[in-house]
Amino acid sequence: MKILIDTCGLDLGYKEILKAVSMLNDKEIQISVIGNENIKNDFKNNNIDFIIANEEISTSEKNPAFAIRKYKDSTLVKGLTLLKNDSFDAFISAGSTGALLAGAMLVVGRIPNVKRACLMLPLPNIKYNKKTFLLDVGANVDIGPEVLLSFAEMACEYVKNTTKNSSLSIKLLNNGIEEEKGTELTKETHKLLKQSSLNFTGNIEARYIFETDADIIVTDGFTGNVLLKSVEGTVNLFKSTLKDLANSSLKNKLGLGLIYTDLKKQLSSLDSSKVGALPLLGVGKLVMKAHGSSNAEAIYNSIMASKDLVDSHFIKKLIEIYNNRG
Amino acid sequence: MKILIDTCGLDLGYKEILKAVSMLNDKEIQISVIGNENIKNDFKNNNIDFIIANEEISTSEKNPAFAIRKYKDSTLVKGLTLLKNDSFDAFISAGSTGALLAGAMLVVGRIPNVKRACLMLPLPNIKYNKKTFLLDVGANVDIGPEVLLSFAEMACEYVKNTTKNSSLSIKLLNNGIEEEKGTELTKETHKLLKQSSLNFTGNIEARYIFETDADIIVTDGFTGNVLLKSVEGTVNLFKSTLKDLANSSLKNKLGLGLIYTDLKKQLSSLDSSKVGALPLLGVGKLVMKAHGSSNAEAIYNSIMASKDLVDSHFIKKLIEIYNNRG
Numbered sequence: 001m002k003i004l005i006d007t008c009g010l011d012l013g014y015k016e017i018l019k020a021v022s023m024l025n026d027k028e029i030q031i032s033v034i035g036n037e038n039i040k041n042d043f044k045n046n047n048i049d050f051i052i053a054n055e056e057i058s059t060s061e062k063n064p065a066f067a068i069r070k071y072k073d074s075t076l077v078k079g080l081t082l083l084k085n086d087s088f089d090a091f092i093s094a095g096s097t098g099a100l101l102a103g104a105m106l107v108v109g110r111i112p113n114v115k116r117a118c119l120m121l122p123l124p125n126i127k128y129n130k131k132t133f134l135l136d137v138g139a140n141v142d143i144g145p146e147v148l149l150s151f152a153e154m155a156c157e158y159v160k161n162t163t164k165n166s167s168l169s170i171k172l173l174n175n176g177i178e179e180e181k182g183t184e185l186t187k188e189t190h191k192l193l194k195q196s197s198l199n200f201t202g203n204i205e206a207r208y209i210f211e212t213d214a215d216i217i218v219t220d221g222f223t224g225n226v227l228l229k230s231v232e233g234t235v236n237l238f239k240s241t242l243k244d245l246a247n248s249s250l251k252n253k254l255g256l257g258l259i260y261t262d263l264k265k266q267l268s269s270l271d272s273s274k275v276g277a278l279p280l281l282g283v284g285k286l287v288m289k290a291h292g293s294s295n296a297e298a299i300y301n302s303i304m305a306s307k308d309l310v311d312s313h314f315i316k317k318l319i320e321i322y323n324n325r326g
Numbered sequence: 327m328k329i330l331i332d333t334c335g336l337d338l339g340y341k342e343i344l345k346a347v348s349m350l351n352d353k354e355i356q357i358s359v360i361g362n363e364n365i366k367n368d369f370k371n372n373n374i375d376f377i378i379a380n381e382e383i384s385t386s387e388k389n390p391a392f393a394i395r396k397y398k399d400s401t402l403v404k405g406l407t408l409l410k411n412d413s414f415d416a417f418i419s420a421g422s423t424g425a426l427l428a429g430a431m432l433v434v435g436r437i438p439n440v441k442r443a444c445l446m447l448p449l450p451n452i453k454y455n456k457k458t459f460l461l462d463v464g465a466n467v468d469i470g471p472e473v474l475l476s477f478a479e480m481a482c483e484y485v486k487n488t489t490k491n492s493s494l495s496i497k498l499l500n501n502g503i504e505e506e507k508g509t510e511l512t513k514e515t516h517k518l519l520k521q522s523s524l525n526f527t528g529n530i531e532a533r534y535i536f537e538t539d540a541d542i543i544v545t546d547g548f549t550g551n552v553l554l555k556s557v558e559g560t561v562n563l564f565k566s567t568l569k570d571l572a573n574s575s576l577k578n579k580l581g582l583g584l585i586y587t588d589l590k591k592q593l594s595s596l597d598s599s600k601v602g603a604l605p606l607l608g609v610g611k612l613v614m615k616a617h618g619s620s621n622a623e624a625i626y627n628s629i630m631a632s633k634d635l636v637d638s639h640f641i642k643k644l645i646e647i648y649n650n651r652g
Contacts, residue, residue, distance in 0.1 A: 062504050126566045139501060141509045175465060175551035178388055183467045183548050206555035210563045222509050225501035226549055229532035230556035237536045238564055240452040241592045245585060255584025258577050266567045 001028050003306055004082060006075045006093035007035030008056045011293045014039060018046060019296035020303065029307055032088070034075045053078040057099045059292060064098035068106050076100060080107035083285045090286040090306040092277050094294050101138050104283040111315075113322040116140045117282035118151045118221070119289055120158070121228065127211040133159060134173075134209070137228055138280070140221035145188040148172075152198055152218045154281035154318060159215050161314050162305075167199060171212065173219035173227070174203035185220065193218075206230075235267070276301030279309060286315050327354050329632055330408060332401045332419035333361030334382045337619045340365060344372060345622035346629065355633055358414070360401045379404040383425045385618060390424035394432050402426060406433040409611045416612040416632040418603050420620050427464050430609040437641075439648040442466050443608035444477045444547070445615055446484070447554065453537040459485060460499075460535065463554055464606070466547035471514040474498075478524055478544045480607035480644060485541050487640050488631075493525060497538065499545035499553070500529035511546065519544075532556075561593070602627030605635060612641050 007014035032049035055074040061067045083091040119138030122131040174182045193200040277288035333340035358375035381400040409417040445464030448457040500508045519526040603614035
């Protein structure tokens with residue numbers, strides 16, 4: 001099995017890949033990396049193939065589709081082209097989500113009969129011992145109910161494939177749990193989900209995303225973005241509140257000192273940086289989006305997650321589902 | 327000046343109104359309340375007029391517009407009718423937001439040339455010593471860019487009127503700060519805001535709502551709802567994390583014990599229950615939405631806020647602005 005890893009986009013630097021590969025002891029997996037020739041020598045003695053791509057698409061790139069067309073020698077465009085040509089079974093990148101999605105669509109292409117590719121994110125859960133996957137967090141805006149249905153279907157296939165749990169609960173994010181509440185989009189999507197073969201368990205309000213029994217929560221990419229960034233803003237609001245508290249009195253400073261290490265550990269569980277890569281759903285080949293802050297452990301997890309998806313013919317399964325819709 | 331207060335919808339009960347009125351020492355203000363005749367005697371000795379309305383629209387009412395048409399003897403319908411007939415200068419209610427908005431539109435009516443009535447909410451700010459008003463949080467979904475522009479204009483007039491600050495900064499909630507990013511709605515609204523006479527300072531991501539220099543952030547009611555409820559869900563996640571921490575070790579229990587009182591105080595500043603009532607913007611008379619968890623202090627603040635808005639002819643100013651658009 002051949003897996004290609006993008007050396008760009010990693011906040012902690014490409015050397016985390018070296019550490020991750022040294023943790024592997026699966027002889028089936030052959031790792032290649034793609035990056036600037038300046039760093040080629042670093043990968044020499046590690047049984048890692050190095051593919052040269054001297055351009056980099058920045059994670060702050062404002063027009064991803066334009067960048068994909070312009071930077072032909074970028075790690076993203078070259079890496080995705082090699083994936084399309086079957087030179088690799090999977091491509092892992094921590095690069096710009098927008099550029100990776102645009103590149104995957106433009107270079108690799110969609111699964112036939114799937115309109116848009118999307119991205120999931122796992123949410124922590126305080127009530128049930130499970131992960132809930134939220135999608136789309138890949139900025140698909142102004143989409144119709146059929147597209148949201150396909151997002152739910154693909155996410156469902158992914159979670160089934162990964163957890164071996166086949167009785168998954170799917171919910172729709174809305175501004176009320178009532179069927180008749182919401183926008184035209186959510187009301188129409190509610191109807192479609194209800195008619196589908198999925199185990200649709202109704203609407204969910206954003207208030208309950210961390211304590212739901214749902215396995216999957218579906219929404220459009222605009223709303224998904226607002227939701228995630230609200231959570232991020234609120235976490236920062238707490239951090240700032242705690243900092244103010246520590247500075248307000250010796251008693252508080254002492255109290256916070258006692259809980260500091262454990263609180264930091266707990267809060268870091270809200271941080272997605274330790275999560276392995278997740279597949280872009282709807283793309284014809286296995287493109288894995290890793291978090292920019294991935295460390296060696298997260299990259300190792302990303303490699304193993306890719307291997308599992310390749311082994312279980314995940315993309316082929318998705319293609320077969322939509323093949324019947326033609 | 328005659329102010330009417332709804333006795334329904336208050337989590338702490340209608341007796342908070344009695345406490346609030348006892349705090350008043352402004353002889354200009356004449357308070358009346360509206361409620362079930364069973365509680366009439368409680369208001370007897372307090373120089374408060376009592377108006378009987380024996381029906382109550384529940385805060386969990388699923389179809390507000392239907393309820394407004396059905397419950398003619400409800401405090402909401404009767405109170406709003408008295409407001410419409412100029413028997414009162416302002417109506418304060420902690421009832422269901424949906425029913426109050428629907429009732430205000432159906433009974434009192436809109437300001438001419440304003441398409442929708444909306445509701446604001448003040449957000450705390452960790453960087454600037456100010457409040458940022460978010461709107462719409464009144465569930466106006468599937469609205470066009472012109473409606474969002476009118477929301478921004480009306481909120482601006484409110485903040486100007488209340489703070490006497492006339493150089494207000496207005497931002498548009500979006501999934502990116504770039505002008506070309508977002509949905510059709512946000513892109514079109516961006517254009518309109520830019521062309522308007524408002525001091526539009528660009529898009530804002532949900533990540534930065536608690537640390538922005540903006541005075542007003544505008545969005546549609548669906549997105550506003552998701553944002554607020556995400557914040558609420560994250561606050562609960564945090565509380566649950568702290569609880570787990572306290573149970574995890576004696577050291578953590580001790581640490582949390584030391585900061586408990588002050589942390590609770592800080593977190594309560596995120597709680598909107600202590601905020602006074604805010605006007606429904608776009609309604610032809612002064613309808614003030616109070617928080618369900620309002621205590622006597624919040625009700626007192628709501629009365630004083632209503633008085634200021636009546637004194638400054640706030641509704642008349644709004645009517646004049648839109649009069650020119652006819």
